[in-house]
Amino acid sequence: MVLFNYILMCLIFGTTFLSIKVGVDAGAPPFFSAGIRFLMAGSILFLWMVSRGKAKFSLLLRKEMLLTGTGLTFATFAALYWSEQYLSSGIAAVLSATGPLMVLLLQSCINRQKLSVSSLVGCLTGFSGVVLLLLPGILGTSFSKLWIIGCIAILLSELFYSAGAVYSSRVIQRFQGISPIALNAAQMMYGGAMLLFLSLFTEKVHMKSILTTSAILSLLYLIIAGSMVAHTIFYWLVAKTNPVFPATWLYISPLIALCLGAVLYHEPITLLSVIGGIIIIIGTIMVNINNLKHLIGRRTKESNL
Template sequence: MVFANYIAMCLIFGTTFLAIKVGIDAGAPPFFSAGIRFFLAGLILFAVMAWKKQAPLSILLRKEMVFTGICLTFGVFATLYWAEQHLSSGIAAVLSATAPLMVMLLQTGLSRQKLSASSWAGCLIGFGGVILLLLPGLTFSFSMLWVAGCIAVLFGQVFYSAGAVYSRRVSQQFKDVSPITLNAAQMMYGGILLLIASAFTEQVHMEFLLSPQAVLSLLYLIFVGSMMGHTIFYWLVAKTNPVFPSTWLYISPLIALALGVALYQEPLYLSSLAGGIAIIAGIVMINWKTLQQLVAKKAPIRHAESPTK
C-alpha cells in the first residue's frame, strides 16, 4: 500500500506541470487560475478537516498562515504559472526541482555550518544542470521570454526555500494541529493573494471556462493535484517518515519532462535532457547522507516540508 501510494503521488505531482500548461494554453489567466485552484483546494480541505474537528477556525487568524501562504503558494506559483506561458512544462518541472538545493543553501547560511564535499559537488553539478537547461533559449533560438521564464521559476524556488525553512518552525509551534490543516490554511491565503494579483494585472474574461481543456485542467489541479496529492503525501509521512515521501522531487520532474514530450509534443533538446539529469544528480548528492539513512531505515524524524506541486 505504501509503495502504491508513493508511485501515485509521484505521478500526480509529475502531471501537475503539464496540467498547468494545458490550462494556460487554453486561455486561462495565470494568476487567476492559480488563485482559484489553491483557494478552493484549501477551502475544501479545511472544511473537511473542520468537519473532522481537526481544524480550529482560530488558525486562520494567525499571521504565520499568511507568511507561509506568501512563500509556499503565492511566491512559488505566481512565478511558475507566469513562466509556463513561455516554457515547456518539463523544463519548468526540472527547474522547480532546484528547491532542495536552495533550501540547503539557505539553512547553511542561517546556521553558518560548513557544507560537506559531496554537498558542494552537488551544488556545482546542479548549477551546471541549470546552465545546460538555459542553453536552448540562448543559442538555438534566442528568446528573452524563455530566459525570463527560467529565471522566474528559479526565483519562485527562493520563496519556497524560505517558506520551507519557516514552515518547520511553524509546525513546531502548532504541534497539536494537523499538517493537512496548516497546509490548507496557507493554500487559502496564497490563493487569495494570487486572486488579488490577478485583479491588478489581468483582464479576466470568463469565456476561458467554455474551453474543456481549461476546465479539466483546473478541476484536475484542484482535486487531484492539490487535494489528493497532498493528502497522500501526509499519509506517507504518517506511515513511513518525513524523509521518504519528499524523494518525489527526484522522480516527478523527469516524469513531467517525459509526459510533456510524449503527450504535448513539447520540444526536448539534448542539452535540456542532460541539464535535467544533472540537476537531479546534484540534488541526490546534496541529500546523499539522508538517503543512506533512509535506505538503512534510520532516517531522523523531522517535520516534513509542505509539498508545493
C-alpha cells in the first residue's frame, strides 16, 4: 500500500505542471486560477478535518498560517502560474526542483553551519544543471526576454518556498496536537485568498475563458488530485514511514513532467535541456544523500526484523 500510494503521488505531482499549462493556455488568468485552486482545496480539506475533530476554526486566526501560506503557496505559485504563460511545463517543473537546494542553503545560513562536502558539491552540481537548462533558450534563435524572466521568477519563487518550508517545520512542531493536513489546508486557504486579491488588481477575468472545457478540467484536476489527494497521500506517507521518504518525489516528478510535456503536449525539448534537468536532480539527491542513506539503512533494518 505504501509503494502504491508513493507511485500515485509522484505521478500526480508530475502531471500538475502540465495541467497548469493547459489551463493557462486555455485563457484562464494565472493568479485567479491559482487562487481558486488553493482556496477551494484548502477550504474543503479544512472543513473535513474540523468535522473529524482534528482542527478548530480558531487555527485560521493564527499568524503562522498567514506566514506559511505566503511562502509555500502565494509567492511560489504566483510565479509558477505566471511563468507557465511563457515556459513549457517541463522546464517549469525542473526549475522548481531547485527548492531542496535552496532549503539547504537557507538552513545553513540560519544555523550558521558549514555545508558538508557532499552538500556543497550537490549545490554546485544542481545550479550547473540550471545553467545548462537555460542555455538553449538563451542561445536559441528565438530568444525571448519573457522566457528568461519566467525562469528567473520560478527560481526566485523557490527562495520563498524554502523560507516557507523551513518556517513550516517549526510551525508543525509548535502545533503538535493538530494534524499536518489541517495545517497545510489552512495555509492553502490563506495563500489562495492572497492570490485572488492579487488577481483583483492585476487581471481582467473573463467568464468565457474560465468556462472553457480545458480550463474547467484543468482546475478540477488541480483542486482534487493536485492539492487534495496528493498532499493527503504525502502526509499519510510521512505518518507511515518518515519525513524523508515521501519528499523523494522531488527527484522523480520533474522528469515525469518533462517527458509528459514533450509527449502529450508536444513541448519543445533539447538534449541540453534534458541533461540539465538530470543534473539538477542529481545535485538534489547529493544534497540529501545523508538522509537517503539513513532511510535505506532504516528500511533494511526493519525488513530484517
